[in-house]
Amino acid sequence: MFNGLLKDLAQNLKQFPGVGEKTAQRLAMFLISQDKDRSRNLAQSILDAVDKYNNCTQCNMLAETDPCSFCSDTERDTKRICVVENTADVFLIQNTHEFRGIYFVLGHLLSPLDGIGPTEINFEKLADRIKQIKPEEIILALNPSPEGETTINYIASQLQPMNIAITRLSTGLPFGGDIEYTSSMTLSHAFKRRMPI
Numbered sequence: 001m002f003n004g005l006l007k008d009l010a011q012n013l014k015q016f017p018g019v020g021e022k023t024a025q026r027l028a029m030f031l032i033s034q035d036k037d038r039s040r041n042l043a044q045s046i047l048d049a050v051d052k053y054n055n056c057t058q059c060n061m062l063a064e065t066d067p068c069s070f071c072s073d074t075e076r077d078t079k080r081i082c083v084v085e086n087t088a089d090v091f092l093i094q095n096t097h098e099f100r101g102i103y104f105v106l107g108h109l110l111s112p113l114d115g116i117g118p119t120e121i122n123f124e125k126l127a128d129r130i131k132q133i134k135p136e137e138i139i140l141a142l143n144p145s146p147e148g149e150t151t152i153n154y155i156a157s158q159l160q161p162m163n164i165a166i167t168r169l170s171t172g173l174p175f176g177g178d179i180e181y182t183s184s185m186t187l188s189h190a191f192k193r194r195m196p197i
């Protein structure tokens with residue numbers, strides 16, 4: 001229905017999670033109809049965040065600084081590393097107030113059929129980090145989906161010779177991919193009742 005720049009704008013908006021054709025068109029129309037400065041501020045804010053956020057070289061999370069605020073915080077307990085799928089999960093776990101250790105973000109879950117192997121989940125980087133800081137416990141806070149289970153099994157088997165406690169959150173908890181359905185309270189309980197692998 002749209003053409004020209006408006007069509008391009010709608011097509012770009014359609015890439016957002018949960019945004020279909022109709023919503024994308026409505027948003028595109030809204031952006032060109034509202035006060036121009038508000039739309040310019042939004043565009044600038046996107047540019048600023050996109051340019052400024054990069055993967056922390058230590059934990060791989062997306063952060064404004066490198067190392068990120070967690071890796072550079074000397075108050076945090078380096079005896080525990082919590083391994084999560086993505087940066088959003090770090091903030092979910094922070095919200096439970098159950099964890100004072102450091103994090104590692106895999107970026108993906110293993111999915112050999114989709115070409116996502118150990119390199120894509122940054123396993124070597126995790127292994128290097130573990131050798132470097134020698135933690136006592138690795139908590140695998142991953143979604144119990146087929147990909148999550150594959151990832152948990154892979155990491156646990158690879159780390160076994162290192163003689164570190166490897167734990168996971170209590171089972172049945174939709175996490176990561178279904179983060180919005182997991183309350184902070186549920187996650188907090190799952191964290192407290194974590195189990196050895």
Ligand SMILES: [Zn+2]
Nearest residue numbers: 056059068071
């Ligand atoms: Zn970091």
